[in-house]
Each structure stands twice: as C-alpha cells, then as structure tokens.
Amino acid sequence: MALCGAGRLLLQHPRNALRTFFKHNRTFCCSNNDPQEEQIREKFKLFPGGCIDLHKQESKIALMTINNPTRMNAFSGSMMLELEERVRELETWTEGRGLIVKGAAGTFCSGSDLNAVRAISNPQDGMKMCMFMQRIQTRMLRLPLISVALIEGKALGGGAELTTACDFRVMTADAVIQFVHKNMGLVPGWGGSARLVRIVGRQHALKLLAGAKKVDPDFGRQIGLIDEVLSSPQGGGNVLVEAEQWLSQLTKGSAPVIRAIKNVVISGSELSLEQALRTEIDIFGTVWGGPAHCEALAQRTKHK
Numbered sequence: 001m002a003l004c005g006a007g008r009l010l011l012q013h014p015r016n017a018l019r020t021f022f023k024h025n026r027t028f029c030c031s032n033n034d035p036q037e038e039q040i041r042e043k044f045k046l047f048p049g050g051c052i053d054l055h056k057q058e059s060k061i062a063l064m065t066i067n068n069p070t071r072m073n074a075f076s077g078s079m080m081l082e083l084e085e086r087v088r089e090l091e092t093w094t095e096g097r098g099l100i101v102k103g104a105a106g107t108f109c110s111g112s113d114l115n116a117v118r119a120i121s122n123p124q125d126g127m128k129m130c131m132f133m134q135r136i137q138t139r140m141l142r143l144p145l146i147s148v149a150l151i152e153g154k155a156l157g158g159g160a161e162l163t164t165a166c167d168f169r170v171m172t173a174d175a176v177i178q179f180v181h182k183n184m185g186l187v188p189g190w191g192g193s194a195r196l197v198r199i200v201g202r203q204h205a206l207k208l209l210a211g212a213k214k215v216d217p218d219f220g221r222q223i224g225l226i227d228e229v230l231s232s233p234q235g236g237g238n239v240l241v242e243a244e245q246w247l248s249q250l251t252k253g254s255a256p257v258i259r260a261i262k263n264v265v266i267s268g269s270e271l272s273l274e275q276a277l278r279t280e281i282d283i284f285g286t287v288w289g290g291p292a293h294c295e296a297l298a299q300r301t302k303h304k
C-alpha cells in the first residue's frame with residue numbers, strides 16, 4: 001500500500017502525531033502548580049454553595065448535574081472547583097461513551113453566582129476566573145465522550161456558554177438560551193464566544209451576542225445551535241430518558257471506537273490539515289485489528 005507523505009512520516013515517527021495532538025491539548029490541561037491558578041482556587045473556596053454531581057451510569061453515559069437550585073444553578077466558587085474535579089474524573093473514565101450535562105430542578109444554569117462575581121470584579125481576578133473556566137470547558141469539550149447539554153428552563157450568561165462546551169444541545173419546548181453578557185457590560189469569557197462562532201457562524205453569533213437575543217427551540221434549530229427539541233415538558237421525569245434515548249443513537253457499539261471517533265473529530269476540527277491527517281492515521285491504528293474490527297470482519301456485515 002503506497003503511503004502518502006503523512007502516512008510515511010507517521011510510520012517513521014509513529015508517536016509524533018499523537019504527541020502533536022496532545023501537546024496541543026496540554027495548553028489547556030490545568031497547570032496545578034501555577035501560582036496564579038492556586039490563588040484563584042483559594043478565592044473560589046470563599047464562595048461555597050451548590051455542587052456538581054457526576055453519575056457514571058452502567059450505560060457508560062455519565063450524567064453531570066449543575067446543582068444549585070436556590071440560585072437557579074448559578075456557579076458558586078466551589079462549584080467551579082468541582083467542575084474541574086468532575087472533568088478530571090471523566091478524562092480518566094476509559095470505558096465511557098457519552099455525557100449528559102443538565103441542571104437541577106428543571107432549569108439549566110444562570111451563569112456565575114453574581115454574589116461571587118461582585119467580590120471578584122477586579123480585572124485581575126476576573127481574568128483568572130475567566131481563564132480557569134475557559135480551560136475547564138475546553139477540556140470538557142475535548143473529552144473522548146459524545147456530550148449533550150440537556151437544556152430545561154434557563155441557560156443564561158456562563159450557563160449559555162456551558163451549553164456550547166458540549167458536542168450537542170437538546171432542549172425542552174419552553175427553555176431559553178440567552179447570552180446576556182452584553183447586558184452585563186461583558187463578552188463571554190468561558191470560551192463561549194469562540195465556540196458559538198464555530199457552531200452557528202459569524203453572523204448568528206453576532207446577533208446572539210450583540211443582541212443578547214433569547215434563543216427558543218425553533219430559532220435554536222433554525223441557526224443550528226439546537227439539535228433536538230424534546231417532547232417531554234420541563235421538569236418532567238421523561239426529559240432525561242428522552243435525552244438519553246437521543247444520545248444513544250450515537251453511543252451504541254464499541255466504546256473504543258466511539259472514543260476514537262470523537263478524537264479524530266476533535267483533531268480534524270482543531271489542528272492543521274497536515275497534523276490532523278497524521279493524528280487520524282495514528283488513531284486509526286488504535287482500532288484497526290481491534291476487537292470491534294475483528295468481530296465485524298468475522299461476520300458478513302450488511303449495513304442497513
């Protein structure tokens with residue numbers, strides 16, 4: 001088999017491609033010994049309240065719940081620290097296939113806890129909080145899991161940004177996503193600006209940000225921000241069941257293959273063509289001849 005330049009390069013230096021990809025990744029892996037990060041972590045601890053629950057289910061779909069209902073699931077300082085811990089847990093969950101991110105008590109998330117925000121409104125602390133949350137949400141989007149934000153009620157400000165840190169978004173008929181940052185004299189800082197442009201394109205992103213426009217399910221579908229509108233009502237017991245059924249269409253089959261698919265899509269969307277091609281071959285090499293491949297070859301596979 002004649003190998004293209006990239007393939008030949010890869011065979012000569014097989015780990016360069018993955019090293020390239022994960023080096024690219026590492027810029028966002030939290031640097032625990034960064035004094036700046038330690039400082040903001042200590043400050044976050046001054047603002048307790050709520051929690052980030054994580055349930056790794058038998059189905060290998062994890063359920064992450066933003067849980068601070070008395071504050072419409074706003075992120076307290078301690079919840080920002082817990083989000084980091086949960087993402088780290090998911091990064092090492094090797095048999096995982098999917099992730100659903102939802103809010104408690106029938107609403108998604110109303111962004112930062114404004115009480116905490118008022119106390120860290122100086123530029124230095126604001127930047128550190130922003131960098132911290134941006135890094136965590138970038139790592140979340142890069143998890144080798146297929147992720148979906150289940151949006152009920154309100155997803156406002158940083159909560160709207162959090163929806164874009166998932167691969168997909170599904171919402172109940174009465175839910176609203178709103179990037180309220182402009183009304184706060186801000187721009188999104190948790191990575192929501194960069195991700196929104198890549199999801200809906202430049203002009204729709206401008207409308208949502210400069211207009212602080214409320215996104216209902218119909219408009220969300222129209223601009224490609226929303227992937228499914230659930231028939232179950234907000235707070236209804238079936239909302240989660242429906243979201244899991246929706247996600248299961250993408251997470252059936254071999255976990256290593258699903259994780260490899262997510263990884264090739266990440267590298268294809270984030271790296272240069274040359275690097276992405278090298279990474280693709282390297283990831284291909286992790287599933288070629290693997291259990292799922294051998295099982296498929298042993299059967300007369302007919303694709304429906």
Ligand SMILES: CC[C@@H](C(=O)O)C(=O)SCCNC(=O)CCNC(=O)[C@H](O)C(C)(C)COP(=O)(O)OP(=O)(O)OC[C@H]1O[C@@H](n2cnc3c(N)ncnc32)[C@H](O)[C@@H]1OP(=O)(O)O
Pocket residue numbers: 070071072074110111112113114115117154156157158159180181184186187188189190
């Ligand atoms: C990078 C972005 C990031 C940042 O800049 O750090 C941000 O996200 S800034 C925050 C952006 N979010 C908001 O501005 C949302 C503010 N909240 C609301 O607009 C409304 O509360 C609501 C979410 C639309 C819900 O309204 P409603 O149904 O009328 O309920 P209440 O307003 O009575 O809220 C119930 C309860 O929850 C408290 N709450 C709600 N959101 C927050 C929040 N972000 N921070 C702290 N507390 C919040 C609200 O104060 C009520 O508490 P009590 O008054 O004690 O009952």
